Amino acid sequence: MADEDAAAGGFSDDERAAVRQRAEELRSTKGLKGAARLAKELEACLEAVDALEGADRLVATELHRVVTEEAPHLAPRTWYGFPSYARDGDVVVFYQPAAKFGTRYGTVGFQEGAALDDGPMWATSFAVVDVDDAVRERLRELVRRAAPAPA
Template identity: 90%
Template sequence: MAEQHAGGFSDDERAAVRQRADELRSTKGLKGAARTARELEACLEAVDALDGTDRVVATELHRVVTDEAPHLAPKTWYGFPSYALDGEVVVFFQPAAKFGTRYGTVGFQQSAALDDGPMWATSFAVVEVDDGVREQLRELVRRAAPIPG
């Protein structure tokens, strides 16, 4: 577990903040297709940098988003492979290795259309990818980011 500092952030959390600042700097001044290409490249690099189950889950999430919500733009968000609509992250993968947890997490942000009554899940632990997980990811992504029109 990472050491907690007086300021309240652990070493891992501080590294994540630095990583987010680097992400923002890497696209500064880029517009349109150049920015989109750089963000896609960063997302794919983030997936490729993963190992084991983290890589399998991130690869599958990328495939699902590409198939079910092609209008979402791949990018990174605090180093996580993420997918956004109009600049707002909708869905992301937080690898287990990032914070030393026992499972990776597919998470959905506030812009995801998952509302289901007075309470609904926005985060899903994933320890392996099988047909059931694939279908559940597809359904969640379809609900979270319906194709406009």
């Protein structure tokens, strides 16, 4: 049935679960403001990273470290269950684990608010299967470009 729904243009079971997860994220912070909301969102982000395994956990942990060091003005949170980092409530960068949808690789993705523009075409998603020094430096560069420190 799930395959039929997805093939017919509907949502797969995984997609429906992600939507339910997003609704729960919104409910969990309803009524919270300021530091209490930020603390709850940070906790959820760290729990999302800790729940991952293997390469997904390695990449999400490294992305968290990079964002914390290069763009501390971005607020950690979850977004459809993904570890994410937002500016003024809008997600700028996130990690979509391979395990979430049973894909071959996880991706570090950037939303519209990321300042990655490079001419008439640029990448907004990067497949990451392992973290080495080159990947770590590329993530740092992308995060710095995507979310420059406020003036």
